[in-house]
Amino acid sequence: MIVKLIMIGDVVGEPGLAVLEKLLPPLIAQEEADFVVVNGENAAAGFGITETEKARILNAGADIITTGNHVWEKREFWPALDTEERVLRPANYPGKPVGRGWTLLQKNKTRWLVINLQGRELMTPIDCPFRAFACVETLDAQATEFHDLLKRNDAIVLVDFHAESTREKEALGFYLDGRAAVVAGTHTHVQTADEKVLPLGTAYITDLGMTGVSGGVIGMDAAVCQDRARTQVLYRMTCAEPTPAQPPELQGIVVEIDREMRRAVSIRRLRIKE
Numbered sequence: 001m002i003v004k005l006i007m008i009g010d011v012v013g014e015p016g017l018a019v020l021e022k023l024l025p026p027l028i029a030q031e032e033a034d035f036v037v038v039n040g041e042n043a044a045a046g047f048g049i050t051e052t053e054k055a056r057i058l059n060a061g062a063d064i065i066t067t068g069n070h071v072w073e074k075r076e077f078w079p080a081l082d083t084e085e086r087v088l089r090p091a092n093y094p095g096k097p098v099g100r101g102w103t104l105l106q107k108n109k110t111r112w113l114v115i116n117l118q119g120r121e122l123m124t125p126i127d128c129p130f131r132a133f134a135c136v137e138t139l140d141a142q143a144t145e146f147h148d149l150l151k152r153n154d155a156i157v158l159v160d161f162h163a164e165s166t167r168e169k170e171a172l173g174f175y176l177d178g179r180a181a182v183v184a185g186t187h188t189h190v191q192t193a194d195e196k197v198l199p200l201g202t203a204y205i206t207d208l209g210m211t212g213v214s215g216g217v218i219g220m221d222a223a224v225c226q227d228r229a230r231t232q233v234l235y236r237m238t239c240a241e242p243t244p245a246q247p248p249e250l251q252g253i254v255v256e257i258d259r260e261m262r263r264a265v266s267i268r269r270l271r272i273k274e
């Protein structure tokens, strides 16, 4: 039996939320998608996520919200990371920060194991994402359960790898080939054209892209980003404003997965303008 997954790239601010709410529900219906993962780490005006954005993303049809380095921006949301099983932070932060890095959800008889990892090349050098997936001895009490789940061998494994380095992302994709059904990169906000099914059945893309105003700089106002780059002063970034010539876009992938084999059979890029 084939099941269908939609993964959506980083939702950036109000323009991203608005286009997600407009385009995702009909897309889910049109594709007859079984499961939806949305990266929401930039949903709160570009920086982090709060209860408001969480509710809007879930209402738009997401089953799971993944995040990344910006998940810590809104401290008022930290307690919710502990109680809300549908929102993940990267699993490979050292120590025992609030929240969870993976979750298991059963929906319509299919078990989905979603794991959020973060890269450490050109980023904060947190724990090894490869080891976080593979080596239970480095993980905490949650990880023991994680290992058991993998041994049960009946869940479809999805990975959102929030990382800057293309090399690190491709390396993890090959490392998890045959172990995860999907390894999808996030973080750069620029969709890559390298979607493929790897030799052992893992659907891979270096970056899903973003959901927001593509006419800006990674969804933010271009003028401010130029000023920051030219002066190295950390001027406050604001979301790019949509214009008729630069409407918001929904970007991500659709993946068909053989449920029994737990392997991908196809991957297709999504880039839909409002």
Ligand SMILES: [Fe+2]
Residues within 6 Å of the ligand: 010, 041, 042, 068, 187, 188, 189
């Ligand atoms: Fe992001």
